[in-house]
Amino acid sequence: MKIAPSILSADFAHLARDIQTVQQGGADLLHIDVMDGHFVPNLTFGPAVVAAIRPVTSLPLDVHMMVDDPEAWIPAFAKAGADTLLVHVEATPHIYRALQLIQEHGVKAGVVVNPGTSLSAIEEVLPLVDQVLVMTVNPGFGGQAFLPAMAQKVAQLARWRSERGLAFKIEVDGGITDQTIGTVAAAGADIFVAGSYVFAKGDSPAKQMAKLRAAGQ
Numbered sequence: 001m002k003i004a005p006s007i008l009s010a011d012f013a014h015l016a017r018d019i020q021t022v023q024q025g026g027a028d029l030l031h032i033d034v035m036d037g038h039f040v041p042n043l044t045f046g047p048a049v050v051a052a053i054r055p056v057t058s059l060p061l062d063v064h065m066m067v068d069d070p071e072a073w074i075p076a077f078a079k080a081g082a083d084t085l086l087v088h089v090e091a092t093p094h095i096y097r098a099l100q101l102i103q104e105h106g107v108k109a110g111v112v113v114n115p116g117t118s119l120s121a122i123e124e125v126l127p128l129v130d131q132v133l134v135m136t137v138n139p140g141f142g143g144q145a146f147l148p149a150m151a152q153k154v155a156q157l158a159r160w161r162s163e164r165g166l167a168f169k170i171e172v173d174g175g176i177t178d179q180t181i182g183t184v185a186a187a188g189a190d191i192f193v194a195g196s197y198v199f200a201k202g203d204s205p206a207k208q209m210a211k212l213r214a215a216g217q
């Protein structure tokens, strides 16, 4: 299992410090939530912030693009140093083209589904992608409650992956805690994004991530 702390819950005034803390604490990836104020009702980071983060960590940068017209932003985020770019199927009428564009920039491509979107919307692109991100909350904010019904989507993706001989990773994002990680881990998820649980609750980020790993076994 891979743990990807979301910097949405980090201290923005001490971003480099918090990133180094989670790297030293055992994070596998760094999840960066890009929000444009249109696709979701919140505003966060642009390519300049990703470029500033790139030299302060060796963790792979997992960039979740919650933006309209993602094709317009893919070149800038690739240049900024993203290792994976994740685009929402709901954000473009041309998801296949967007994923090809990501790969043309030498970056891993991921597709994201909102809680209200059926997996049928992404079935055709599964052979193309490196990652599928199943939103386990409505996107836009950290600290929301996990939606248990999303575990069924994870299980369906895991079945398709096995039956069709595909190799994409299954990622989950939203409301992941020591109480919720077990259900999506059992369903077949590989990558677990956690923001408020890692940065804002309880023990140090290292201990919080260790608790997630223990609960997800």
Ligand SMILES: O=C(CO)[C@H](O)[C@H](O)COP(=O)(O)O
Residues within 6 Å of the ligand: 006, 008, 009, 031, 033, 064, 137, 138, 139, 140, 141, 142, 143, 144, 173, 174, 175, 176, 193, 194, 195, 196, 197
């Ligand atoms: O994509 C996101 C919000 O749109 C965040 O990554 C996600 O909500 C993580 O935060 P938390 O772990 O606090 O739920």
